[in-house]
Amino acid sequence: MSFKNQVIETTKEIPRGRVATYGQIAALCGSPRAAISVGQILHNYLDEQGDIPWQRVINSKGYISTTCLEHPAELQASLLKNDGVALEYSRGLYRADLMKYLWQPTTKRHI
Protein backbone atom coordinates (compact mmCIF):
# COMPACT_ATOMS: atom_id res chain seq x y z
CA MET A 1 0.00 0.00 0.00
CA SER A 2 1.35 3.38 -0.92
CA PHE A 3 2.23 5.99 1.63
CA LYS A 4 -0.52 8.13 0.22
CA ASN A 5 -3.17 5.51 0.79
CA GLN A 6 -1.90 4.80 4.27
CA VAL A 7 -2.28 8.46 5.07
CA ILE A 8 -5.85 8.44 3.81
CA GLU A 9 -6.70 5.30 5.76
CA THR A 10 -5.06 6.49 8.92
CA THR A 11 -6.82 9.81 8.76
CA LYS A 12 -10.12 8.04 8.48
CA GLU A 13 -9.33 6.31 11.74
CA ILE A 14 -9.10 9.49 13.75
CA PRO A 15 -12.18 9.41 15.97
CA ARG A 16 -14.61 12.24 16.44
CA GLY A 17 -13.62 14.67 19.12
CA ARG A 18 -9.90 14.03 18.71
CA VAL A 19 -7.13 15.45 16.57
CA ALA A 20 -3.82 14.17 15.21
CA THR A 21 -0.71 16.00 14.02
CA TYR A 22 0.84 15.78 10.58
CA GLY A 23 3.95 14.27 12.07
CA GLN A 24 1.95 11.74 13.98
CA ILE A 25 0.14 10.56 10.87
CA ALA A 26 3.43 10.39 8.98
CA ALA A 27 4.96 8.30 11.74
CA LEU A 28 2.00 5.95 11.88
CA CYS A 29 2.41 5.48 8.15
CA GLY A 30 6.07 4.59 8.48
CA SER A 31 7.77 7.86 7.48
CA PRO A 32 8.31 9.94 10.62
CA ARG A 33 9.87 12.80 8.68
CA ALA A 34 7.28 13.10 5.97
CA ALA A 35 4.90 15.33 7.88
CA ILE A 36 4.89 17.93 5.15
CA SER A 37 3.90 15.32 2.60
CA VAL A 38 0.88 14.43 4.69
CA GLY A 39 -0.39 17.95 4.23
CA GLN A 40 0.09 17.76 0.50
CA ILE A 41 -1.66 14.43 0.25
CA LEU A 42 -4.67 15.58 2.23
CA HIS A 43 -4.88 18.69 0.11
CA ASN A 44 -4.75 16.81 -3.18
CA TYR A 45 -7.13 14.15 -2.00
CA LEU A 46 -9.67 16.71 -0.88
CA ASP A 47 -9.77 18.21 -4.32
CA GLU A 48 -10.84 14.87 -5.77
CA GLN A 49 -12.62 12.72 -3.19
CA GLY A 50 -13.12 14.87 -0.12
CA ASP A 51 -14.59 12.11 1.98
CA ILE A 52 -12.27 12.08 4.94
CA PRO A 53 -12.13 13.86 8.32
CA TRP A 54 -9.28 16.09 7.20
CA GLN A 55 -10.17 18.67 9.80
CA ARG A 56 -8.78 16.41 12.50
CA VAL A 57 -5.22 16.83 11.30
CA ILE A 58 -3.39 19.89 12.63
CA ASN A 59 0.20 20.91 13.24
CA SER A 60 2.51 19.92 16.06
CA LYS A 61 1.66 22.95 18.16
CA GLY A 62 -2.04 22.38 17.99
CA TYR A 63 -2.72 25.11 15.46
CA ILE A 64 -4.87 24.85 12.40
CA SER A 65 -2.44 25.50 9.59
CA THR A 66 -4.23 25.20 6.29
CA THR A 67 -3.55 27.91 3.75
CA CYS A 68 -5.89 26.38 1.25
CA LEU A 69 -8.45 28.86 0.01
CA GLU A 70 -11.09 26.26 -0.79
CA HIS A 71 -10.75 24.80 2.68
CA PRO A 72 -9.84 27.73 4.92
CA ALA A 73 -9.04 27.69 8.61
CA GLU A 74 -12.49 29.01 9.44
CA LEU A 75 -14.08 25.99 7.82
CA GLN A 76 -11.73 23.58 9.53
CA ALA A 77 -12.42 25.31 12.82
CA SER A 78 -16.17 24.98 12.49
CA LEU A 79 -15.88 21.34 11.51
CA LEU A 80 -13.73 20.68 14.54
CA LYS A 81 -16.11 22.47 16.85
CA ASN A 82 -18.83 20.33 15.37
CA ASP A 83 -16.67 17.36 16.33
CA GLY A 84 -16.69 18.58 19.88
CA VAL A 85 -13.18 19.98 19.91
CA ALA A 86 -12.86 23.30 21.73
CA LEU A 87 -10.68 25.84 20.00
CA GLU A 88 -8.94 28.88 21.37
CA TYR A 89 -8.95 31.76 18.94
CA SER A 90 -6.34 34.48 19.14
CA ARG A 91 -4.42 36.64 16.73
CA GLY A 92 -6.33 35.18 13.83
CA LEU A 93 -5.26 31.66 14.68
CA TYR A 94 -7.15 28.66 16.00
CA ARG A 95 -5.56 26.28 18.44
CA ALA A 96 -6.72 23.04 19.99
CA ASP A 97 -5.40 21.75 23.30
CA LEU A 98 -3.31 18.76 22.30
CA MET A 99 -2.97 17.59 25.88
CA LYS A 100 -6.70 17.14 25.86
CA TYR A 101 -7.58 16.17 22.31
CA LEU A 102 -4.58 14.45 20.77
CA TRP A 103 -5.55 11.07 19.40
CA GLN A 104 -3.85 8.14 21.09
CA PRO A 105 -4.00 5.36 18.54
CA THR A 106 -4.18 2.22 20.61
CA THR A 107 -6.17 -0.51 18.98
CA LYS A 108 -5.89 -1.90 15.46
CA ARG A 109 -2.77 -0.70 13.72
CA HIS A 110 -2.22 -2.29 10.34
CA ILE A 111 1.13 -1.36 8.85
Added chain:
DNA sequence: AAGGTGACTAACA
Protein backbone atom coordinates in the same frame (compact mmCIF):
# COMPACT_ATOMS: atom_id res chain seq x y z
C1' DA B 1 12.21 11.16 -15.16
C1' DA B 2 13.77 15.14 -12.87
C1' DG B 3 12.66 18.99 -10.46
C1' DG B 4 9.50 22.15 -8.04
C1' DT B 5 6.38 22.40 -4.15
C1' DG B 6 4.42 22.74 0.35
C1' DA B 7 -2.18 22.12 5.33
C1' DC B 8 5.61 20.37 8.49
C1' DT B 9 9.16 20.73 12.26
C1' DA B 10 12.70 21.31 15.27
C1' DA B 11 16.47 24.06 15.84
C1' DC B 12 18.49 28.64 15.96
C1' DA B 13 19.17 33.92 16.49
Added chain:
DNA sequence: ATGTTAGCCACCT
Protein backbone atom coordinates in the same frame (compact mmCIF):
# COMPACT_ATOMS: atom_id res chain seq x y z
C1' DA C 1 9.41 34.83 23.74
C1' DT C 2 8.91 35.41 18.72
C1' DG C 3 10.54 35.28 14.03
C1' DT C 4 13.62 32.76 10.52
C1' DT C 5 16.19 28.93 8.48
C1' DA C 6 17.25 24.81 6.80
C1' DG C 7 16.45 19.95 6.45
C1' DC C 8 12.78 16.71 4.86
C1' DC C 9 10.27 13.72 1.59
C1' DA C 10 6.46 12.03 -1.18
C1' DC C 11 3.32 14.16 -4.34
C1' DC C 12 2.44 16.14 -8.81
C1' DT C 13 3.99 17.90 -13.43
